[in-house]
Amino acid sequence: MKDINYKRHLFNSLLFIGYSSSIPNDITTIGLTSTATSLVVESDYSSALTVSSSTYIRPESFFAASGFYYQAIEMNVATTGMYTILSNSGIDMQGFIYNNSFNTSFPDQNLVSFDDDSGGSNKQFTITAVLQAMTMYILFVTTYKGNTLGEYSIIGFGPAAINFSAIIVNSSKILFKSNYSSALNTNSPVYIGSEADNTMSYYQAIKTSVLTTGIYTILCSSTMDTYGYMYNRTFNPAYPYQNMLLSDDETGENSQFLLTVVFQAMVQYILIVTTYEEKVTGRFSLIGQGPDSISFSP
Numbered sequence: 001m002k003d004i005n006y007k008r009h010l011f012n013s014l015l016f017i018g019y020s021s022s023i024p025n026d027i028t029t030i031g032l033t034s035t036a037t038s039l040v041v042e043s044d045y046s047s048a049l050t051v052s053s054s055t056y057i058r059p060e061s062f063f064a065a066s067g068f069y070y071q072a073i074e075m076n077v078a079t080t081g082m083y084t085i086l087s088n089s090g091i092d093m094q095g096f097i098y099n100n101s102f103n104t105s106f107p108d109q110n111l112v113s114f115d116d117d118s119g120g121s122n123k124q125f126t127i128t129a130v131l132q133a134m135t136m137y138i139l140f141v142t143t144y145k146g147n148t149l150g151e152y153s154i155i156g157f158g159p160a161a162i163n164f165s166a167i168i169v170n171s172s173k174i175l176f177k178s179n180y181s182s183a184l185n186t187n188s189p190v191y192i193g194s195e196a197d198n199t200m201s202y203y204q205a206i207k208t209s210v211l212t213t214g215i216y217t218i219l220c221s222s223t224m225d226t227y228g229y230m231y232n233r234t235f236n237p238a239y240p241y242q243n244m245l246l247s248d249d250e251t252g253e254n255s256q257f258l259l260t261v262v263f264q265a266m267v268q269y270i271l272i273v274t275t276y277e278e279k280v281t282g283r284f285s286l287i288g289q290g291p292d293s294i295s296f297s298p
Contacts, residue, residue, distance in 0.1 A: 043156040045164035047071055049091075049141075049149050051252075055215045056104035057262055058146070066146020066246050067215035067260040072102065072167040073139040073154070080133045083158030087124045087141070091150040092117075095125035096140040112137065116144060131158070138167070147260040149251055178288035180206065180296035184224070184273070185281050191237055191274045201227075202281060203274035205235055207297045210263045216290030218259045219252050220273065224282040228257035229272040245269075249276060263290070271296075 055067040075097075077083065087093040096107070096114040103109055115125040123144065131137060141152065156162040184202040191203035208230075210216065220226045229240075229247045236242055245261065252258035255276070263269065273284060288294035 039159070040157050041159065041161050043158075043162040043164065045073065045154040045156075046151070047073075047141075047153075047166065048151040049143065051149065051217065051219075051258065053149075055260060056142075057215060067217070067262060068142050068146045069149060069260070070104075070140060070142035073141060074163075074165045074167050075131070075137040075139050075156075076135065076163050077131045077158065077160050078133055079158075079160035081130065081159040082128060083131050083156060083162060084126065084128045085139065085154060085156045085162070086119050086126045087152055087154060088119075089124065089150060089152035091148050091152065092123040092144040093119075093125050093152060094142050094144055095127050096142075097127055097129055098138040098140060100136050100138070102138045102140055131162075139164070147246060147248060147251060147258070149258075175289050175291065176293045178294040178296065179285065180288075181283070181285040182206075182273075182298065183281070183283040184275065188281075189237065190279075191272065192240060199278050201274045201276075201278050203237075203272050204298065206271040206273065206286075207295075208263075208269040208271045209267065209295045210290065210292050211265055212290075212292035213263065213265045214291040216261055216263050216288060216294060218261070218271065218294070219287045219289075220256045220258075220284055221287065222256065222282060222284035224280050224284065225250070225255040225276040226257050226284060227274050227276050228259050229274070230259055230261055231270040231272065233268055233270070235270040235272060243270075263294075 049069040049071060053069040053071055055069055058068050085095065087095055094116050097112040098110045099112050101110055113127050113129045115127045117123050118126040154164060182204055184204060188202040188204060190200045192200055218228070220228060227249050230245045231243045232245050234243055246259060248257040248259050250256060286296060
């Protein structure tokens with residue numbers, strides 16, 4: 001995901017905040033000057049947010065109805081100093097650095113620094129912080145929008161190498177799976193899609209509810225290119241934006257929708273299963289997973 005131009009841009013930024021002109025061998029610079037003499041060491045880490053990644057709830061977010069995927073990465077350095085850590089990805093990233101430990105229920109506890117979009121126009125984070133030698137830090141990598149998956153890389157610069165190591169988040173919670181199967185046919189009602197210009201597709205409205213509040217995922221499986229919309233309590237096809245919580249096209253594999261949503265107990269939700277292309281018919285199945293069973297009913 002990185003290229004030489006991107007790294008040159010990052011290095012120019014580091015010169016601006018006072019790092020030296022010593023850079024990795026694969027970068028050619030023209031006309032750069034600096035009086036600093038200390039070495040800047042680059043460290044790299046690559047991973048991805050997937051459906052297997054840990055999730056958490058961000059109540060204050062505009063996308064609070066969605067669950068957020070994240071990865072926790074342990075960091076430590078051998079030399080105390082100022083370090084800069086940047087993300088590089090095709091998705092809108094957010095980064096948080098914690099001292100020693102973190103708790104998603106108390107996001108401000110032990111927080112050293114965080115950033116959203118300082119990494120430039122491609123919506124990446126850039127965090128500059130003083131890291132102490134022989135101290136454990138946690139880099140918490142997540143996304144601005146919920147229900148977002150994708151690959152990313154982390155690039156660190158500083159007076160010494162940064163050791164990055166993924167933290168395996170152990171969970172003793174039991175996850176329940178729920179299933180539902182049905183079909184779209186020529187007798188199904190027609191949905192005027194909110195994501196396209198007056199396209200009309202067959203749909204099925206499915207009542208969805210849970211007995212335990214938490215983060216749930218719903219994955220569609222079909223030979224059709226499916227699209228999913230989640231509504232709070234009621235759905236009116238004449239006003240497709242009204243009460244809509246979130247939607248997804250193909251976060252799942254093979255052009256299938258995958259919704260990661262925060263369900264409140266004893267609240268009725270409406271799941272709309274439709275297709276990306278107009279008036280396509282076929283069978284589909286839903287696989288739900290979460291802290292309790294999901295009730296699906298037409």
